[in-house]
Amino acid sequence: MVEDLDPGSADAGVPAHFGDPMREQRLLETGVGLVDRSNREVIAVPGEERASWLHTLTTQHLSGLTAGQGSELLVLSPHGHVEQHAFVTEDGTTAWLDTEPGAGAGLLKYLEMMRFFTRVEPRDASAELAVLSLVGPAAADLVPGLADPRIGAVPGPKFAAGSVPSSPTSLYSVREFEGGLARRVPLGVDLLVPRESKDAVITKLGVARAGLWAFEAVRVARRIPRLGWETDHRTIPAEVELTAPAVHLDKGCYRGQETVARVHNMGRPPRRLVLLHLDGVATDHPPARGTAVELDGRAIGFVGTAVRHHELGMVALAVLKRNVPDDARLTVGESAAAIDAG
Numbered sequence: 114m115v116e117d118l119d120p121g122s123a124d125a126g127v128p129a130h131f132g133d134p135m136r137e138q139r140l141l142e143t144g145v146g147l148v149d150r151s152n153r154e155v156i157a158v159p160g161e162e163r164a165s166w167l168h169t170l171t172t173q174h175l176s177g178l179t180a181g182q183g184s185e186l187l188v189l190s191p192h193g194h195v196e197q198h199a200f201v202t203e204d205g206t207t208a209w210l211d212t213e214p215g216a217g218a219g220l221l222k223y224l225e226m227m228r229f230f231t232r233v234e235p236r237d238a239s240a241e242l243a244v245l246s247l248v249g250p251a252a253a254d255l256v257p258g259l260a261d262p263r264i265g266a267v268p269g270p271k272f273a274a275g276s277v278p279s280s281p282t283s284l285y286s287v288r289e290f291e292g293g294l295a296r297r298v299p300l301g302v303d304l305l306v307p308r309e310s311k312d313a314v315i316t317k318l319g320v321a322r323a324g325l326w327a328f329e330a331v332r333v334a335r336r337i338p339r340l341g342w343e344t345d346h347r348t349i350p351a352e353v354e355l356t357a358p359a360v361h362l363d364k365g366c367y368r369g370q371e372t373v374a375r376v377h378n379m380g381r382p383p384r385r386l387v388l389l390h391l392d393g394v395a396t397d398h399p400p401a402r403g404t405a406v407e408l409d410g411r412a413i414g415f416v417g418t419a420v421r422h423h424e425l426g427m428v429a430l431a432v433l434k435r436n437v438p439d440d441a442r443l444t445v446g447e448s449a450a451a452i453d454a455g
Contacts, residue, residue, distance in 0.1 A: 123214055124325055131322050134326045138331060141249050141300075141323055145248065145254070147246070147318060147320040151245065154220075155210065156199070156209070156210040156235055158209075158210065158235045160231070162231050163233050164177065170224070172361065172370075173185065173359060180204055181286070181287050181288065183201055183297075184284055185359040186199055189370075191368055193369035193372020194349060195344050196219070197212065204287070204289075243311045244303055246302070246303050248300050253297060255320065257288075258288045285298060300328075330422045333429070336354065343386060343432055348432070350373060354386050384433060389450045389453065394448045400446055402418065402419075407443065407444045413433055414434060415431065418430050
């Protein structure tokens with residue numbers, strides 16, 4: 114049984130599950146499953162100056178990006194707040210940016226505004242390419258040449274010694290695949306395939322299917338943030354662990370760089386991303402995105418994504434004030450919550 118996500122959901126248009134979400138989660142954590150994420154929006158950036166142009170506009174070091182390389186990038190506000198997050202995949206003639214459902218128009222508008230006389234031609238390519246994800250420890254075995262999740266560090270010194278606990282930003286390995294591209298990512302392999310051949314690619318791969326519910330549960334357990342879910346209008350990259358994968362701390366000026374540098378060099382960010390264990394929440398009614406997290410009746414953060422995990426139970430990614438103790442007893446709506454400090 115295939116169940117699609119509710120038409121009113123931000124993730125409408127892709128399967129929620131294939132009859133057994135818990136089994137699908139275990140598959141994604143122990144083997145490999147294929148998740149349809151074709152609701153992601155894609156921007157194409159062809160043009161001979163695309164790498165240097167994207168380098169100046171975003172948080173990532175992209176001036177030397179060449180075919181067979183990918184990474185992550187952010188667009189920040191002048192005050193350093195996260196406005197856009199995208200994966201970038203380079204094929205030698207075009208840089209393909211894929212981002213969250215509903216975020217493509219804003220990203221494309223910004224890129225068009227910043228073209229000036231640069232030789233680039235950004236366009237909406239969502240009708241051209243669809244994103245599929247092979248998720249799990251065996252994902253790379255299905256795409257020759259992608260066994261290593263990274264092919265090298267982004268150029269330049271990245272972090273002062275010991276200043277950031279996450280692994281440094283690296284370039285993701287990219288290969289041609291079925292008329293499109295395959296990109297190695299932390300959860301497995303993302304496939305950017307021609308949209309008209311999406312179903313044929315799924316059939317040819319012959320990989321067991323998993324729905325977006327299972328994908329989201331795995332993402333939450335790995336504490337990977339999502340634009341618009343674990344971010345709001347005040348979010349800065351260091352609050353939600355986006356510095357390591359998407360921000361280069363030793364490159365030329367870009368919008369919002371002053372805030373990034375100040376937080377990195379002078380102190381901790383005001384909020385942090387945490388995993389909450391929820392007690393007393395009905396499994397079919399997890400707290401909605403944006404639900405307040407309270408301590409002693411005072412709001413100290415918000416829920417991003419809440420899911421039922423096959424081992425952890427009901428959990429949620431949340432953004433809380435940094436000074437909230439790890440052992441604090443919190444409430445989310447009428448339910449108790451505890452921070453997973455592991």
